[in-house]
Amino acid sequence: MVEKLEVFWTLAVVALLAGVAGYSTILLYHLDALPSDPTEYVEVIGHQWYWEFCYPANNTCFNTSYDAANGSLSGGYFWAPPGAVVQINVTSADVVHSFNIPALGVRIDAIPGRMNHFAFSVPNGTPGTLYLIQCTEFCGEFHGTMRSYLKLT
């Protein structure tokens, strides 16, 4: 009787772990999936110490610099319409950076010589709403000022 119980519990645990492993593998695969038709397609390039954004559909690239002394941004915002599905391709021109929009759960490394892909949904907020962008990989002297904003348009 005791042996049968042992076999049952062992098989129950094996079945449970196999289920968790299978589900996690499928979920991980889908997390990396990119949308087939994103609303915006943006290339993000990290530099010491600013972000460059390129919109291939608009044939435009611009740098955004953050002035920590007065908290102002120059060069333009990373923009997207409310509710958009945005695909970003992220790389770096010099050292390793990390592109992070904390409020939207976006975080992806910017690595020289490598293109990382990520897609996220922009909230249905009021046009003009700003979301902080901050480099989250220590990248040198002015890492702390490597900021920008995502602006709803």
Ligand SMILES: [Cu+2]
């Ligand atoms: Cu950085």
